[in-house]
Amino acid sequence: MHPFNYYDPRTVEEAVEVLKKFGDRAKCLAGGTDVLVQTRGERYELDAIVDVKKIPELTSVDWTNDHLIIGAATPCYVLYEDPKVCEAFPGIIDSASLIGGIQIQSRASLGGNLCNASPSADGICSLIVHEAECVIAGPNGIREIPVEEMCVGPGKNAMDEGEFLVSIKLPLKNSFFSSSYERFIPRNEMDIAVAAVASSVSLENGKISSCRIALAAVGPTPIFAEEASKMLIGKEPTEENIKNASNKAKEIASPISDMRGTVEHRKDLIEVLTRRTLSKAVERVSV
């Protein structure tokens, strides 16, 4: 492995300076559960690793009037051990509590999961159905993009050289909103999704007033299944309506066959998981 230096900036501005100086020979370190493995595996060669965990806004969880702002390097356990976050963002918690094992959850962050841009990432679909925004810092200041625009290819994110993810902004929802995330793996824990789905719904007067469905491991990036989501707007959450949207999600899925599963298996899984997560989200609103 190529030796690198360690930088631990205390402010966003300092981090931008270091990242600018080293360009593509620097990467941010949050939990290290992807970046250290990839560096060691010589996927890239670094001169600098920039530990962003000492920048206060990177590890804080802040509630504003209309958002929950999760620092990009906040470890998963901080989220699922926070009862307020658990209550307001059930789909996010489904994801945060099944990424890796306990050791991984002590370090891994949703921000890191997002930047790593794996098609099978467990955290990204939940962020998509919660309409999350990415707060990105760079040499030109701060910009925000919707989370579904963050992943642009396997392992590729939408950030330019010198930019890094500061936080994830989740809009606060009312009590008629809920969400759910489920993946299929052949084991109980510690595996990569063969296929996975996150769904969110808002219910008003017995009808679905908003819906978002996102699919993982069935395309080069996590997919926002917008067409399937729209089908449910204004409809009652009946078995038949949910089934129709799930079939649409299955159509949208465009997986490959590999060691984890075949195209047919993955498409079938998307139909089943969409049905389950939609039903679960509806059930969570009702209780």
Place this chain on the structure above:
Amino acid sequence: MSDNNVRKVAINTTINGQEMDILVDPYVSLLETLREVVGMTGTKEGCNDGNCGACTINIDGRIVDSCLVLGVEAEGKNIETVEGMATPDGLHPLQQAFLEEAALQCGICTPGFLVSAKALLDNEPKPSEERIRHWLAGNLCRCTGYDKIVKAVKKASD
């Protein structure tokens, strides 16, 4: 630009209650730091990529895979390794239970299992079998089939 001028970093950390100053290469894992710099070889290297949990240690009350932490990140931290479990008076109850239940064969995964299980019992003295199995999912054992390990943890919690 390429910067090959890699400088060692001085860190201050506490391992099993003992404060120490050590000098580490900034690109070296905490696992390697413990084994090669500090000379504590109780923590084992298995996969070296965060899958097997053999290198599990406790940092500030949370278990982590030390292969996925840089040595420099130990600055100011409170670290517990398997070497900190037994006391001059005897083995830790978990270690004793692992012996009595024969919860190991080759032993490579054992320090990781012990450190993980200790973190569980420190916070939840009476976990269910399901809870134990879930908690230990990040620790792999290729010899025992897990039943004896789970029994040993259960025994230590009784």
